[in-house]
Amino acid sequence: MSAAYRLRSNPGAACALGIIVVLIALALVGPWLNPNDIESLDWAHVAAEPGLIGAHWFGTDRLGRDLFVRTLEGTRVSLAVGLAASAISLAVGISYGAVAGYAGGRTDQLMMRFIEVLSGLPLIFFVIFLTVVFGRSQYLLFLTIGAVGWLTMARIVRGQTLSIRQREFIEAAVASGASSARIIVKHVVPNLLGPVIVYATLTVPQIILFESFLSFLGLGVQEPHASLGTLIAEGAGEMEAAPWILLVPGSFLAILLLCLNIFGDGLRDALDVKER
């Protein structure tokens, strides 16, 4: 109750949440608001400035594709990848962290050492390396991004589990003969909800950034699909002649990431979750 109140009394976070909702709604229904579709080429208006001509509200790119529709489509792809990959990293992080924290002792030390080693590596290089070794595919994109996003989550879940393990209801469950697996699933994980939600909201922008970075390099989402990263890469090449091709998707990505970060920070402060 007080957490919701604290969140609402933080104008920045509330504002950010509002903008996120608007962006998601736009990404979902936006393409139907505009008569143009994603792939149609309007040769009469190539690299047209934003305006009302041909209903190209945000202008068109070099091939005459409508930027309004493409940007919203890109936002949707970026959001979808971000959510799906976050879900993967969430699942991996929670199970790993809960097992490590509940097992404790040697096992815990070993599992945490592994995470330490992994987080010392620059993960983007690892992802680039994986995409190269296994080829460029959409599923692999989800998997590799999700697989590298779980480290922080595992660390936080493990810390929380360590303290939950000391509580009486766990002792009671052990005394009543519940197996370790059952205790983890039924008693530990449900009590992790608060911190997990906070770090999930902070993971989504990280993963969106990751994805758009890879797409920017040409290693992520492939044509004919476009994510915000691909669109920004296209725009960066046309900066001088048609700056809006860069400015539109660039602003969308900037605003989206900014709002997700502000909201995540606000949520963390409201729920008062400690990093470690």
Add this chain to the structure above:
Amino acid sequence: MTYFFKRLAGAVPTLFIIITAAFFLIRAAPGGPFDQEQALPPEILANLQSAYGLDLPIWAQYGRYIGALAHGDFGPSFKYKDFSVTELIGQGFPVTLQLGIIALVLALAVGVPLGTFAALHHNSAADYATMSLAVVGIAIPSFVVLPFLGLFFGIYLHWLPVAGWEPGSIRHLVLPVIALCLPPLAYIARMTRGSMLEVLRSHFIRTAFAKGLPLHIVILRHALRPALLPVASYLAPAVASIMTGSLVVESIAGLPGIGRYLVQGALNRDYTLVMGMVIIYSALLIAMGLVVDLLYVWLDPRIRFGR
């Protein structure tokens, strides 16, 4: 000191494991460096492969590679004909290193004072303004910041070049460096503020103020060192972030660094080039980890006398 040498001894096997894993993984990948749209005639392919030693059994290839590497030879590049990887890295690395070092120094030189400033004005408008700026710096990636900066300062104002490179020219480095240093700068400012707030509440700071020391002496001589501990541990991730950023920043700004080789080499299955990049980057990171350890010993005397 013995601690440092112990860490140094640990670093070598780590690097060796990374090299070995990368070597076998990349050769396990489908496709080879001589794949083209039109398949090469088998005789030519066989000749090419034997010229590069690719026809040998994989263990022999590995042995040859490690042997050459021990002499500082990264082998010939498969795609950039007539260039060895050592030459390619030798040409590009100084540019990347220059860019990265300036960005890192700038991030520290601006981030630490900014965070200290925010901590000293805790909960004031200046504090909120600084931390809001930090969120912007953390949230917005360099591949958005750099084109936006280029558009504004380069194309509209004509103050600075949008892209390109001239040896020794500082003007060409300004925008890439700014774009590259913003995320670590923002993190450092945020961290310094947090740890500084904690340190300022501790007893020895109260004592220092109680003896009547002026503010700047208290900060510089007493508070800064302990407050910098978390910043020191962030240095290795900061270097990783700058390395990652340099991949895109170099390609947007058209700088002749080594950033572009990783992605290009990877897409071209240029085994030796990718291996060279992996080795250079991991060696840099491991070295940075050692620097952080040394910094820790300097910042926190307890480590020196403890374990």
